[in-house]
Amino acid sequence: MTDTMTAHPVIKGWCPGALRPMASGDGLVVRVRPRLALLTPEQAAGLADLAQVHGTGILQLTNRANLQVRGVTETQLAGLQEGLVALGLLDPVLDPQAEARLNIIVAPGWSGQDTPALWTALRDALTATDAPRLPGKFGFALDVSGQPCLRDDSADIRIERAGGGIVVRADGSPHGRSATATQAVDLAMRMARWFAASGGIGSDGRGRMRDHLARGAVLPPSLAADTAPDPAGARPAMIGFDFGLIEPAVLHHLVQNAGGNLHLTPWRGVHLPGTPDLATLRADPAFLLDHADPRHRLFACTGAPGCPQAIGPTRDLARTLGLLPPPGKTLHISGCAKGCAHPGPADLTLTWTATGIAVIPDGRAADPAPRIVAPGSLAATLKEWTHATPL
Numbered sequence: 001m002t003d004t005m006t007a008h009p010v011i012k013g014w015c016p017g018a019l020r021p022m023a024s025g026d027g028l029v030v031r032v033r034p035r036l037a038l039l040t041p042e043q044a045a046g047l048a049d050l051a052q053v054h055g056t057g058i059l060q061l062t063n064r065a066n067l068q069v070r071g072v073t074e075t076q077l078a079g080l081q082e083g084l085v086a087l088g089l090l091d092p093v094l095d096p097q098a099e100a101r102l103n104i105i106v107a108p109g110w111s112g113q114d115t116p117a118l119w120t121a122l123r124d125a126l127t128a129t130d131a132p133r134l135p136g137k138f139g140f141a142l143d144v145s146g147q148p149c150l151r152d153d154s155a156d157i158r159i160e161r162a163g164g165g166i167v168v169r170a171d172g173s174p175h176g177r178s179a180t181a182t183q184a185v186d187l188a189m190r191m192a193r194w195f196a197a198s199g200g201i202g203s204d205g206r207g208r209m210r211d212h213l214a215r216g217a218v219l220p221p222s223l224a225a226d227t228a229p230d231p232a233g234a235r236p237a238m239i240g241f242d243f244g245l246i247e248p249a250v251l252h253h254l255v256q257n258a259g260g261n262l263h264l265t266p267w268r269g270v271h272l273p274g275t276p277d278l279a280t281l282r283a284d285p286a287f288l289l290d291h292a293d294p295r296h297r298l299f300a301c302t303g304a305p306g307c308p309q310a311i312g313p314t315r316d317l318a319r320t321l322g323l324l325p326p327p328g329k330t331l332h333i334s335g336c337a338k339g340c341a342h343p344g345p346a347d348l349t350l351t352w353t354a355t356g357i358a359v360i361p362d363g364r365a366a367d368p369a370p371r372i373v374a375p376g377s378l379a380a381t382l383k384e385w386t387h388a389t390p391l
């Protein structure tokens with residue numbers, strides 16, 4: 001619990017897993033990291049059933065392209081884990097530390113062999129007994145399917161395209177080291193080891209590559225950048241969900257009309273690389289198919305009462321007040337200064353504090369607030385951000 005607004009939420013510095021869930025106000029959060037961020041129809045349907053039986057029934061998409069089962073009790077956990085193993089969504093030989101290192105986001109819509117081969121090599125390297133010990137949030141972006149589309153997403157080491165080849169890039173550096181597909185993962189691991197050995201990890205166990213480079217760390221000649229990656233491309237089309245939450249029945253309906261596999265995106269959505277029945281999906285209001293839908297740009301964490309650190313409600317606040325971002329803008333509502341739902345800056349952030357709601361333009365949840373308003377006067381303060389204003 002925070003004692004003041006931008007004061008000091010509990011920063012855990014790690015993400016939940018299926019083997020090491022995180023306690024939240026609504027029970028355990030069990031994070032599933034599917035191979036290649038891909039669910040087969042059978043896996044997706046099975047996961048929907050598991051969430052129904054072993055949790056509150058709510059599945060949550062994360063900005064790491066994972067899915068979380070929420071509201072799991074201690075007594076339900078073993079049954080859920082067994083179900084995940086049976087679906088091929090949890091490797092039974094992993095230990096929790098190795099599972100936690102599997103922070104790999106994958107460009108949705110990939111095809112061909114490079115992405116699966118690189119993912120498998122990365123998985124093997126990160127779960128090996130000699131894998132570098134990295135901070136809990138340290139992650140990799142596998143972005144080799146056409147032009148990079150993960151540039152704005154959290155990762156510390158990026159594997160991208162450069163011309164017809166591959167480049168391994170430390171996040172924060174505009175250029176990377178060229179490599180062949182067979183060299184890329186070894187290069188990425190050497191970069192990760194250099195990060196740890198050169199002081200990238202603080203005394204609190206946390207650290208990010210971008211911050212390390214910004215403090216003046218310089219890659220050694222054998223890892224130094226020599227190539228510019230390809231320019232960023234467009235994100236592939238996806239289906240979104242209100243606040244990234246999916247109910248089991250909605251997931252079943254999606255599976256029935258997806259026409260193939262589901263690629264989880266780091267943008268709280270699902271890309272369908274098969275032949276989906278879009279007319280049927282479009283008729284279901286649970287699916288956000290329109291790229292311009294403002295709900296794609298509305299971010300809110302669990303908030304109160306689900307999160308023990310929350311000072312106030314978030315999603316219910318948005319629903320009650322009809323808060324939606326105007327065209328092209330992002331709106332982030334955070335239950336405390338930690339800013340879980342949207343770690344980067346938003347056009348407008350509302351952060352619950354002990355003294356009211358901080359209204360922060362162009363900033364993050366923990367940034368200083370030019371004004372703090374009482375919850376009761378928020379709607380009047382934010383007229384231009386409410387549903388009452390034509391979008």
Ligand code: SF4
Pocket residue numbers: 009301302303304307308309310311334335336337338339340341
């Ligand atoms: S940002 Fe939201 S979900 Fe994260 S700790 Fe604060 S209240 Fe909880």
